[in-house]
Amino acid sequence: MSQPNTTGNSWLGLVWAHLEKDLRIEWRSWQALTSMLFYALLVVVLFSIAFDPTADVSRQISGGVLCVATMFASVSLLNQAWTREIRHQVMDALRMTPSDGAALFLAKVLANFLFVCIVQIVLGPIFFIFYNLHPLGDAWLLLLVIPLGTWALVANGTFFAAISIRSRNRDLLLPLILFPIFLPALLAMVLSVKTILTGDGSDPHLLWIKMLAGYDIIFMTVSLLLFDTVLQAE
Amino acid sequence: MKKLLIWVSVLGTLGLMGWGYYQAMYAAPTEATMGDVQRIFYYHVPNAMLAFLFFAISFVASIVYLATRRGRPSMAQAADAWALAGAEVGVVFCTVVLITGPLWGRPVWGIWWTWDARLTTTLVLWLIYVSYLLLRKFAAGPQMQTLAAVLAIFGAMDVPIVYMANRWWRTQHPAPVFGGGDDSGIKDPHMLAAFGWNVLAWACWGLLILAFRVYVERRQQRIQSEAADAALAAD
Numbered sequence: 001m002s003q004p005n006t007t008g009n010s011w012l013g014l015v016w017a018h019l020e021k022d023l024r025i026e027w028r029s030w031q032a033l034t035s036m037l038f039y040a041l042l043v044v045v046l047f048s049i050a051f052d053p054t055a056d057v058s059r060q061i062s063g064g065v066l067c068v069a070t071m072f073a074s075v076s077l078l079n080q081a082w083t084r085e086i087r088h089q090v091m092d093a094l095r096m097t098p099s100d101g102a103a104l105f106l107a108k109v110l111a112n113f114l115f116v117c118i119v120q121i122v123l124g125p126i127f128f129i130f131y132n133l134h135p136l137g138d139a140w141l142l143l144l145v146i147p148l149g150t151w152a153l154v155a156n157g158t159f160f161a162a163i164s165i166r167s168r169n170r171d172l173l174l175p176l177i178l179f180p181i182f183l184p185a186l187l188a189m190v191l192s193v194k195t196i197l198t199g200d201g202s203d204p205h206l207l208w209i210k211m212l213a214g215y216d217i218i219f220m221t222v223s224l225l226l227f228d229t230v231l232q233a234e
Numbered sequence: 235m236k237k238l239l240i241w242v243s244v245l246g247t248l249g250l251m252g253w254g255y256y257q258a259m260y261a262a263p264t265e266a267t268m269g270d271v272q273r274i275f276y277y278h279v280p281n282a283m284l285a286f287l288f289f290a291i292s293f294v295a296s297i298v299y300l301a302t303r304r305g306r307p308s309m310a311q312a313a314d315a316w317a318l319a320g321a322e323v324g325v326v327f328c329t330v331v332l333i334t335g336p337l338w339g340r341p342v343w344g345i346w347w348t349w350d351a352r353l354t355t356t357l358v359l360w361l362i363y364v365s366y367l368l369l370r371k372f373a374a375g376p377q378m379q380t381l382a383a384v385l386a387i388f389g390a391m392d393v394p395i396v397y398m399a400n401r402w403w404r405t406q407h408p409a410p411v412f413g414g415g416d417d418s419g420i421k422d423p424h425m426l427a428a429f430g431w432n433v434l435a436w437a438c439w440g441l442l443i444l445a446f447r448v449y450v451e452r453r454q455q456r457i458q459s460e461a462a463d464a465a466l467a468a469d
Binding site: 160163164166167168169173176177179180181183184187218219222226229230233234 | 300354355358361362364365366368369372373374376377378380381384385387388389391
């Protein structure tokens with residue numbers, strides 16, 4: 001039982017209430033995390049076996065493999081995130097509460113971001129071992145690029161999952177509308193990871209990282225502004 | 235009277251397109267370094283400009299839809315028809331851009347396609363609007379119209395990225411012909427004339443198709459609302 005907190009009805013309090021609920025559901029079921037983790041691991045293994053890359057080649061391609069593995073794995077998570085709310089009409093209940101849709105959205109994004117980050121933290125070492133990676137550039141920049149790219153994926157994905165669950169074939173539609181919008185961020189993420197791993201200095205001004213950050217800010221702002229419209233669409 | 239007007243505009247547009255074809259293929263002089271293949275430019279660039287115009291129409295109509303859907307439903311329905319028509323015609327024009335580009339690129343660059351910023355973002359734009367049309371196919375009713383309008387706004391945010399792409403990053407795509415600096419602009423008056431006529435002809439053609447598409451969609455809406463009313467009355 002959580003204590004009634006002092007923030008009460010404030011906006012951040014709402015975000016925390018939603019977030020706490022999502023985290024507790026996941027803590028009790030481990031459904032999303034285990035399926036996502038195993039799926040991402042499979043993608044990494046499959047790519048490694050299919051291409052059998054040498055050290056040089058793997059530096060070139062591993063950024064892409066990591067992003068694509070995360071992307072596919074996240075889609076299963078994002079679909080579940082809202083499907084869970086449809087059962088027992090939780091969505092309708094949420095719609096009827098006077099609280100702000102943006103708070104719900106932000107909480108969902110934070111929860112999903114956390115799950116995907118956990119998967120990446122577990123997967124990262126395995127990834128480095130399988131692909132014999134040895135970054136030649138500034139490895140610490142990865143700590144900036146990967147969360148930024150993950151945020152772009154998860155924020156947009158959570159938003160579009162809320163759209164696609166309203167359609168007839170919901171699980172199919174999410175990747176179809178998410179991937180085109182996510183492509184600029186994927187491009188920026190893959191290119192900056194490649195630059196870091198190969199250390200070729202092709203991006204001295206970190207343009208791609210800046211673009212990724214800009215993409216995050218723009219799309220997150222629009223998502224927060226428009227989420228109420230999506231939630232209340234009837 | 236209405237029929238006459240339609241026929242005049244259809245014939246006028248076809249005439250303009252014929253004239254534009256003559257201008258591009260025969261009247262404009264052959265370009266010095268690239269030769270005849272440069273004439274694709276008279277189709278590629280007008281189509282790209284108009285694709286942006288139609289996506290802009292779709293974007294504005296989507297905003298109007300979201301703003302009016304509660305207060306003025308009839309206006310919102312009209313806006314939704316414009317949004318759908320704009321996206322559909324825009325996708326067609328964008329497809330022409332994506333086809334004529336490689337046709338030009340193969341002889342001039344020696345490759346059909348390269349993943350540089352301008353090309354990639356145009357392709358992304360095309361993909362986004364195709365996904366918009368898919369969403370409209372997969373969901374139904376006023377709920378779908380709202381969701382599609384939201385997606386259209388997301389798609390439109392990609393347009394400035396596309397437009398700025400070859401200004402921000404060094405790309406293989408030719409520098410912008412208009413507004414790209416002191417050296418930009420077409421110098422030869424015959425080339426400029428051919429270009430202008432083609433912009434006009436394709437704009438008329440696109441707007442004509444757009445108007446037809448909006449008309450059809452409005453009829454579709456009327457049929458659906460009448461069917462809904464009839465179903466209610468039958469109960």
